Amino acid sequence: MLLTFKYSRKNKQYLLQLPKIAQIPANIQTLYSPQSFCETLLKTILTAKYRIYIVALSLEQDQGGKVILDALYQARQFNSYLEIAVLVDWHRAQRSRIGSHNNYANAADWYFHMVKAHPGIEVPVYGVPINTREALGVLHLKGFIIDDQVIYSGASLNNVYLHQQGKYRYDRYHIIRNLPLADSLLSYIKQQFFTTPAVNRLDIPTRIKRYQIKHYTKLLRQSLRDTCYSYKGSATLNELAITPLVGLGKQSILNQTIYQLICTVNTKIILCTPYFNMPRLLMQNLVAQLRKGKMIEIIVGDKTANDFYISHDKPFKMINMLPYLYEMNLRNFLYRLQRYIDNGQLTVRLWKNGENSYHVKGIWVDNEWLLLTSNNLNSRSWLLDLENGLLIHDHYNQLYLQSKQELSFIRTYTKVILHFNQLQSIAEYPTTVRKIIYRLRPILIDRLISKLL
Structure with missing residues (x-):
C-alpha cells in the first residue's frame, strides 16, 4: 500500500509540475449540443475583430461546411484587415469523403470554386500533410483561434458535426477566452506550418503533387515529433489553470500526460472515447487501477453510433468492419473484468441515439483534472496522428457545475452494460461480417486495420 501511494504521488507531481496558464473561471x-456549437462558431466568426484561424481535419463541401466558409468570406468582406486562414489535412481534402456524392471530386476543388465566386476576397485554405499517406497520419489538431478565444471541440466542419439535415455527431464544445492560450496555439501553427514547403494552398487551380513535397513532409513530421507549445506558464497551483499539450508519436508529451492522468487517480476516473481500441499501455493502467480499488467509468459509442456503421440493407465495404472490431475489443475487455463490473468498480456505458453518431473524448480525474483532447484514445491517435489537448487543473472545483452538466448530457443516451453478454458475439453478427472476421483472424490483419483507421 505504501509503495502504491508513493507511485501515485510521483504521478501527480508530474502533473503539478507542468507549466500552466492562469484561467478566469467565468471565461470558460x-x-x-452541436446546434449551440454551430450557432456560437458562426456568431464568433462574424464578429471577429482581428484574426480567425480555423484548424480542422476537414472542411467539407456540404451544407455545414458551406455555412462556415460563407461566414469566413462574409467576415473578411466586412473587415479587410482581418487576419484569416483555414488549415485542413492535405490528404483528406483531396479525396471524396467515403460514401459522399458531392458535385466536386474533392473539397479542394470546391475551395477553388469559392475563390472564383468571391473575387478580391482572400480566405486562404492550406493543406497540411502529416505523413506521406493519409493512412499513416493526419492533421488532428483542434482549437479554432478567433481573436482572444479558443473554441475547442473534436468536431470537423460538415453536416453531421454541425447538426444539419436532421442528423448529428455528438462531441464536446468549449469556448475559452484566454489571450495567452490563444497566442500559444497560434504561435505553434505559424512556426510549424507556415515555414515549411510541405504546407501549400489548396484553393488554387494547380495544386502541388504528393511526390513533390514527400521530402518536406518527412522533415515536417520529424519537427512535429520534437516540438511542443511555447508559452509562459505563470499560474500557481491555487489557480484555475490550463496546460496546452501537443504531440505526435508514442513518446509525445500529450501521451505521457494521458498516462500520468490515469496513474494519478485517487478515487475515480471517467473516460470517454468514440472507439474502444486503446493502446495496450492504457489498458494495462486501467486494469492496474481497478486492482487498487479505484472507480472507473468508460463512456463509449455503440457500434451503431460509429460513423462507419451501415445498416444491413446497404452495400457492405471493408471499412464497415471497424465498428464490429471495436465492439469485439470492448467485449473481450469486459469478459476479463466482469468481476469489477459486478462489484461496482467498473461502469461501462454505451451511447446510442437513433441514427446519430458519437465522437466524445476526454478524461475527468477526481473532480480536479479535466482533459479536453483531440486524441481518440485509440492506437491510431497514440502513434500516427498529430494530436493536441488542454489539461485543466481545477483544484477548487470552480468548473464542477459545468463538468457535472456536461457529463449529464453525455450520459443521457447511454445504457449501462452489466454483463459482457449484453454485447453481441461474433456468432451473432451478420453473415458477411462473420465471414470476413474468420478470414482475417488467422493472419491478425484485423489488428492492423484497427490501428490504421
Missing part, C-alpha cells in the same frame, strides 16, 4: 463556457 461549456456548450452542450
Whole structure:
C-alpha cells in the first residue's frame, strides 16, 4: 500500500509540475449540443475583430461546411484587415469523403470554386500533410483561434458535426477566452506550418503533387515529433489553470500526460472515447487501477453510433468492419473484468441515439483534472496522428457545475452494460461480417486495420 501511494504521488507531481496558464473561471463556457456549437462558431466568426484561424481535419463541401466558409468570406468582406486562414489535412481534402456524392471530386476543388465566386476576397485554405499517406497520419489538431478565444471541440466542419439535415455527431464544445492560450496555439501553427514547403494552398487551380513535397513532409513530421507549445506558464497551483499539450508519436508529451492522468487517480476516473481500441499501455493502467480499488467509468459509442456503421440493407465495404472490431475489443475487455463490473468498480456505458453518431473524448480525474483532447484514445491517435489537448487543473472545483452538466448530457443516451453478454458475439453478427472476421483472424490483419483507421 505504501509503495502504491508513493507511485501515485510521483504521478501527480508530474502533473503539478507542468507549466500552466492562469484561467478566469467565468471565461470558460461549456456548450452542450452541436446546434449551440454551430450557432456560437458562426456568431464568433462574424464578429471577429482581428484574426480567425480555423484548424480542422476537414472542411467539407456540404451544407455545414458551406455555412462556415460563407461566414469566413462574409467576415473578411466586412473587415479587410482581418487576419484569416483555414488549415485542413492535405490528404483528406483531396479525396471524396467515403460514401459522399458531392458535385466536386474533392473539397479542394470546391475551395477553388469559392475563390472564383468571391473575387478580391482572400480566405486562404492550406493543406497540411502529416505523413506521406493519409493512412499513416493526419492533421488532428483542434482549437479554432478567433481573436482572444479558443473554441475547442473534436468536431470537423460538415453536416453531421454541425447538426444539419436532421442528423448529428455528438462531441464536446468549449469556448475559452484566454489571450495567452490563444497566442500559444497560434504561435505553434505559424512556426510549424507556415515555414515549411510541405504546407501549400489548396484553393488554387494547380495544386502541388504528393511526390513533390514527400521530402518536406518527412522533415515536417520529424519537427512535429520534437516540438511542443511555447508559452509562459505563470499560474500557481491555487489557480484555475490550463496546460496546452501537443504531440505526435508514442513518446509525445500529450501521451505521457494521458498516462500520468490515469496513474494519478485517487478515487475515480471517467473516460470517454468514440472507439474502444486503446493502446495496450492504457489498458494495462486501467486494469492496474481497478486492482487498487479505484472507480472507473468508460463512456463509449455503440457500434451503431460509429460513423462507419451501415445498416444491413446497404452495400457492405471493408471499412464497415471497424465498428464490429471495436465492439469485439470492448467485449473481450469486459469478459476479463466482469468481476469489477459486478462489484461496482467498473461502469461501462454505451451511447446510442437513433441514427446519430458519437465522437466524445476526454478524461475527468477526481473532480480536479479535466482533459479536453483531440486524441481518440485509440492506437491510431497514440502513434500516427498529430494530436493536441488542454489539461485543466481545477483544484477548487470552480468548473464542477459545468463538468457535472456536461457529463449529464453525455450520459443521457447511454445504457449501462452489466454483463459482457449484453454485447453481441461474433456468432451473432451478420453473415458477411462473420465471414470476413474468420478470414482475417488467422493472419491478425484485423489488428492492423484497427490501428490504421
